[in-house]
Structure formats: structure tokens, C-alpha cells
Amino acid sequence: MITKINHLTNFGNYRQFQWGGTTPFTKRNLIYGWNYSGKTTLSRLFQILAEPNQLAQWQGSQFELELQGGVTMTHANLANPPCIKVFNRDFIQRNFQQEHQAPRIIVGGNTIDLRNRITRLNEHEIKIRAIKARLSENYRRLQNELDLLGTNLARSVATMTGDRNYNRTKLLTEIDRIKATPDTFILTEEDLQAKVSLLRSTEQWTNINTVQSPADNPETLRQRLLAVMQETASNAAITKLKENRDLESWIRTGLLHHLNSSQCEFCGSTISEERLSALQRHFSKAYEDLTAEVASQILTLEETELVIVLPDERDFVPDLRAQFVSLKARVEDWTTWANSVVGELTTLAKQKQLCLETQLACEVDTSRSSEIDQIVADIKALVTAHNQKRSQIDTEKRAAKGAIEKHQAASFYQDNNVLGRESEIQAAQDQVGKAQNLLTYISGKKGVIESQIQQQSIAAQKINETIQFLLPDNNISVAEVPGGSFEFRRDGSPANNLSEGEKTAITFAYFLATLENNGALLNQTIVFLDDPISSLDSNHIYAIYALIIKQLEPCLQIFVSTHNSELYTLLKDYWFYARQQFANHSDACAYYTRRYLDGTSHRWHSTLEDTPTLLRKYKSEYQFVFEQLHQFSSSQVPTLHEAYTSPNLLRKFLEAYLGFKKPCISQWSKKLDLLFDSDVDRIEIQKFSDDASHLQGLSRALQQPNFISNAQNTVKKVIQALKAKDLPHYTSMCTVIGVAP
Numbered sequence: 001m002i003t004k005i006n007h008l009t010n011f012g013n014y015r016q017f018q019w020g021g022t023t024p025f026t027k028r029n030l031i032y033g034w035n036y037s038g039k040t041t042l043s044r045l046f047q048i049l050a051e052p053n054q055l056a057q058w059q060g061s062q063f064e065l066e067l068q069g070g071v072t073m074t075h076a077n078l079a080n081p082p083c084i085k086v087f088n089r090d091f092i093q094r095n096f097q098q099e100h101q102a103p104r105i106i107v108g109g110n111t112i113d114l115r116n117r118i119t120r121l122n123e124h125e126i127k128i129r130a131i132k133a134r135l136s137e138n139y140r141r142l143q144n145e146l147d148l149l150g151t152n153l154a155r156s157v158a159t160m161t162g163d164r165n166y167n168r169t170k171l172l173t174e175i176d177r178i179k180a181t182p183d184t185f186i187l188t189e190e191d192l193q194a195k196v197s198l199l200r201s202t203e204q205w206t207n208i209n210t211v212q213s214p215a216d217n218p219e220t221l222r223q224r225l226l227a228v229m230q231e232t233a234s235n236a237a238i239t240k241l242k243e244n245r246d247l248e249s250w251i252r253t254g255l256l257h258h259l260n261s262s263q264c265e266f267c268g269s270t271i272s273e274e275r276l277s278a279l280q281r282h283f284s285k286a287y288e289d290l291t292a293e294v295a296s297q298i299l300t301l302e303e304t305e306l307v308i309v310l311p312d313e314r315d316f317v318p319d320l321r322a323q324f325v326s327l328k329a330r331v332e333d334w335t336t337w338a339n340s341v342v343g344e345l346t347t348l349a350k351q352k353q354l355c356l357e358t359q360l361a362c363e364v365d366t367s368r369s370s371e372i373d374q375i376v377a378d379i380k381a382l383v384t385a386h387n388q389k390r391s392q393i394d395t396e397k398r399a400a401k402g403a404i405e406k407h408q409a410a411s412f413y414q415d416n417n418v419l420g421r422e423s424e425i426q427a428a429q430d431q432v433g434k435a436q437n438l439l440t441y442i443s444g445k446k447g448v449i450e451s452q453i454q455q456q457s458i459a460a461q462k463i464n465e466t467i468q469f470l471l472p473d474n475n476i477s478v479a480e481v482p483g484g485s486f487e488f489r490r491d492g493s494p495a496n497n498l499s500e501g502e503k504t505a506i507t508f509a510y511f512l513a514t515l516e517n518n519g520a521l522l523n524q525t526i527v528f529l530d531d532p533i534s535s536l537d538s539n540h541i542y543a544i545y546a547l548i549i550k551q552l553e554p555c556l557q558i559f560v561s562t563h564n565s566e567l568y569t570l571l572k573d574y575w576f577y578a579r580q581q582f583a584n585h586s587d588a589c590a591y592y593t594r595r596y597l598d599g600t601s602h603r604w605h606s607t608l609e610d611t612p613t614l615l616r617k618y619k620s621e622y623q624f625v626f627e628q629l630h631q632f633s634s635s636q637v638p639t640l641h642e643a644y645t646s647p648n649l650l651r652k653f654l655e656a657y658l659g660f661k662k663p664c665i666s667q668w669s670k671k672l673d674l675l676f677d678s679d680v681d682r683i684e685i686q687k688f689s690d691d692a693s694h695l696q697g698l699s700r701a702l703q704q705p706n707f708i709s710n711a712q713n714t715v716k717k718v719i720q721a722l723k724a725k726d727l728p729h730y731t732s733m734c735t736v737i738g739v740a741p
Helices: 039-050 052-057 089-094 109-161 168-178 189-200 218-230 239-243 245-258 273-282 285-303 318-354 371-415 418-456 460-470 500-514 538-551 565-575 613-617 622-634 640-661 668-674 679-694 698-703 707-725 727-737
Strands: 002-011 014-018 028-032 062-067 072-074 083-087 476-481 485-490 525-530 557-562 588-597 604-610
Touching (some): 002 039, 014 604, 028 565, 039 052, 039 083, 039 089, 039 557, 083 089, 089 500, 109 168, 109 189, 189 371, 218 285, 285 318, 371 418, 460 476, 460 500, 500 538, 538 565, 613 622, 622 640, 640 668, 640 679, 640 707, 679 707, 707 727
Parallel strands (some): 028 557, 083 525
Antiparallel strands (some): 002 062, 062 072
8 A cells, every 4th residue: 555655846736745744545545625736636646656657747756655564666666566546537538539439448369369468478577586586696695795704804803903883884995995906005914913013002191281380489489588687677675575576466466455545454554654655666667567577478488388290100101201200300309409498498587587676697598499490391391292202103003093904905805806706796786687677678568468458358338337327317338349449329329429527427437347457456456536526416426426435445545536525525424433523543544635825936836634624524615614714814924825715715605605594596696795785895705706716827916916915805804794794603613613703
């Protein structure tokens, strides 16, 4: 069975059709759509599957159909299609090339001869298929042998190089690169082992960040302290305070509480003016500033630790490690010395703290201070050398890996005679292709003969039985005439001037008779019926319906497309679950063909989609038409497509509504007084519905400057009139389509 039309391009109005989320086809498929929506075009797609030569009429068309099991058929591959029979207007035209001539048939010996030719072709086909099977097996064996050798070597190379992603595909790519001159890529055993050893080295190195000198050094710290050591602070020092710095600090703090008071805050006694003056002279501003500066120097020195952050020696490539170890020892020696100097400077600063009124010497050996600059420069040079070597090692490893892969590919190419094997495989593939071409030729010949038999081997009695059922009062029958053909007769005379309805009925009878021709089985046949009631009146719809559900029930798959709501409703009632709003089920699905207008290119497009709920739920399209009109009337951004289709929809709606409201008058436009009181309004609605619904192309619509807005206003006027004149009906319809009245 056919399950999907995955895509259909440049095929009539199906310009860019994609299946998307539409429900897959099932055994019974009912397709409903208005005229020119794309139903017949779909039937012609199925006709191409039945007759691939028809594809030549659709230049530039592309399609892909999916069959049950996931197999696909495309415009480029139509081999072995399923058995498909299509009834459409093309079938009718092909079988009425002459006014009353029936399709030719072959009887007696000629038919037997054609059947014997089919038998001989079938026997030949069986032999060729057996030969093709042997050739295909030989081709697969040769290809599998070479593939296995390639897979095994690819695994070996992956192990050798450590590249887990190396596979046969990469090996084949490498072979394509080296096969012109394979000798130039062969390595000696020594070279191969050397490159493998380099590639297998497990040590991994990364870039090392540069080393920075310490922010301070002993000489810088000595210079800062020297300036403080040379400063003095003269004051009328009190010997006892000078000798006891803790007491001095206590009195310094307490003196701040007696700036404007001579009474001791501690004991309550009176402090003499002479005593306060002596204390204030002891704590002069210069003395205080120097005291603070010395304290700051001591704090800085106590918090200073000269440290240089170094990388680990294991971070360096092996041939640089010894140099780094030597430089690292020099750094450690220097930092030990430098930090000892910092300790000496701290001691001197503390001595100064006890002798603020005296200049002190700052004699500390800082001669090694600049030594660290050269050591750090040497380490930086070593880091630079390491980073360069690391980069070069990666490059060398990559080059070694590429050389190993090319060597293995070249060795494989030569040792396994790949060139000879490929030639042998190609020859085997060519033989399979020739066998397939012969099978295709035989299939084509069989198709031609079977088509001849199909067109010429129809029993007149079968056709007559169906014609009598479809046209019981027309006195039309089929009669044999000399030359092996048949003609249609009415009351014994050639049936000239057949109506379109009679042609449809007669050809449908002929079509049904062909379905089981030459032993074909309905349960292996896909049938597509496109508008089988075209040009027939309502009396014949039930007859067509009966033939479909009785004679075509055993079909492998059936498609019925129609624009006739009566036939659509009959089949919908029979095929679907009425109590579940005619929902799809595993054996039957309903679809809707819709034509829409591209607002940019102003071109029509067709699409196939699941049937809208309103068409599925109700027995007429009245609710669906009302929904389309209501949406257009209330749209904030109406489209040209909506405007272009609105006149025809409006006429459908008015004919149905007014016909029910006033059945005594046949012409719908004469009933507009039920909705409009004004003659002007009635004429406007009639003119819009009649004239605009017969626009033959977009050009006339586009020439009218306000076509879209005028169309929307006209539709809106009808909707508003319905609401004003028949509120219960309007409210009910709004409820049906799910909008607020």
C-alpha cells in the first residue's frame, strides 16, 4: 500500500508540497475538495506509477512516495511499482476517441498468442533473476572480502596510532590520496618503528607560564628604611617615659582626654599646669610623626616575604629539566638570603623605635639584590625554550601519525592488489547492472503486452451488466463488430451524441471490468477513483456508491476523490465511525484538498491535509463554508486568497441558507429580501456573488484597487445581516464553529 506522498514538487498546483503531519494513507481513503483544488492532479500522480511513460508530460516534476514498510518510489526510480488502476477524466477521454466506438478487444487465438508471449517472458524473467542473484552474490562476496581486509587494517592502524576514530572510511580516503604513487609513501622498518615510538610517547606537556621577579628586593627595602633611620625628633623627653615605651603609649592616649581639663580623669586629683606642659613637650608633633613612620616600617618588614613562584620541574621537557633544577636551587638560595636581610632590617627598625632622637646607621649587606634579575631572566628563557619544544613535539607527532597512516594505506594497496580487486568488483557490478537492465526490458515488454491485453480483452457481457445497472433506462449496450472491436448502441443503432454523464457511466463500467483482467487480483490492486459521479445526476450517485462498496471492497487499497458532498457523505457514513464524529480509524482515513493563493507570487498552490472537523462532523459543507466566511469577515489582516475565494463561498452559503428558508423560489438572488431590506444592498450582494465568483484569473481581481477590503466588507455585511435577521440561526452557527456570537 501507499502510505504517504513525502514530497511533490512542480506537479500542477502542487508546487512545494510536503506531507508533514498529515495522517498516513490506509486501506480506504476518502478525499474531498472543491473543483480545481488538486484532486485530479493527485490521480495523475498515481497514473504515472501505473504508466511511468506519462512522467514525460511533467517536465521538472519531482516526487517521492512512501510504501508500506518504508520503501520509497521517486520520479527517478519507478521500477517495480505496485499494481495501480486509475479512473479519472483522462481515462474517459482515452476510451472515447471515437463517438460510439468501444475499446478494442482481442478474442480467440490472438488473445492466446499474447498470453503465450507473457508466459515465455515470465520464464525468461525467472532465469534472468536467478542469474542476477548469482551475480549479485559474487559481487557482494568480492566487496565483502575487500571491506573485511580494510576493516582489519583500519583497526590495526587505530591501535598503532592511538586514534580510536580511525576506520575503514578514513583508510579508503587515504588510499585515494596515495594510489597514484604508493611507493613514495612506504617507510623502512626502522623509520616506521621510530615514528611509532615517537607517537606512542605517553608524556604530555603543556605551555608553562612565565616566571615573575619579586615586587621588592633587599636593597629597595634598605633604602626605604635608611631615610627613616636618619631622621630625628627633638623634644623635651621625660626620661622615665623614654625608658618605658608602654607607659609612654599609655600616657599619650590619656593626654588626649585632658586637653581642656586639669583634673585627672583617672584619680580625680588636680594636675598642675607645669606637669601638663612637661607632658605636652614630651609628645611633640615631629616626635609623633616619626614614631608612626617607624612603626609602619616595622609592620611592612614583618609582613614582607620575598617569594618567587616556580613551575614544577616535571612540567619541563626532559632535556631542560637539569637546567631548571640548577636555576631553582639558585632561586631558593637567593630567597633564603634575601629574607634573612629582611629580618636584619626589621631588627634595625625596632632599634630606631627606641632612639627616635638619634640618627642610626643602616648597615646591611644587600650586594646580592640584583642577582635575582639574571636568575629570573634565565628561567624565562628556559620557559620559552620549553614552549617552543612542546609545539614542535606536537607537530612532529602529527607528522609521524600522517606518515604511518600513508605507509599503511600504501602497503595495503600494494600487498592486497586493491587495484585488481576494484576492477574485478566493478566488472561484477556491471554484470549485475546488465542483468537488471534486461529485467527492466522484460518488465517493459510485459507491461506493453499486458496493456494490450487489458485494453483489448474485456468481455462485453461484464460491461453490459454494469451499464444496465448504471443506466437502466437509456437502452445502451455493447455489441461486437467485425475486426475484433465493439461499439456502443442505443436501441440497436450506434449510440451517437452520448451525454457526458453517459460517457462517464459507460467508461466507469469498462474500468471496473478491466480490474480483474488477465487474472489480476483485486487484493493486490490499488484503485484511485477521481470524481466517478462527474456529470451524473443525483439518481446515479447511489448506484456509483453501491458499485464502490460492493465491487471494490476487496481492493488492496482504494482512493476516492470527489467534490460531490452527497457521495462524500455516503462513503463517510459507511467507512467511518458515525458516533465518533466520523473519526479516522485503522482502516479508513479522510482527507481534504485545498487550493490556496501565495500572497507574494500570486500563484495557486494545492495541498492535501486531514479533513477539517466541520466537514468531518456534519453531513454537508454548510457549516464549513460559514466558518470560512466568518473568519474572513473578522480577519485583522485579510489575504488576497481569502478575498479571491470569498465570492464563491458566499454564493454557496446563500444558496443553501436561502434555499432552506424560502424553498418556493428557485433563484437564490430573489430571496435576498430575507436578509436585506434595501434594493441597493441586495443588488450589491448578488453582483459580488455572481460576477466575482466567476473571475477567470487573478489579473481582474488585482486590477481592482480595493478588491480585498471590498470583498471583506461585503462578506461582513452578509454575516451582520444574518445576525440581525436570524439571530437564533446565527448564534447556533457560531456555536458550531466555536466562536462567540
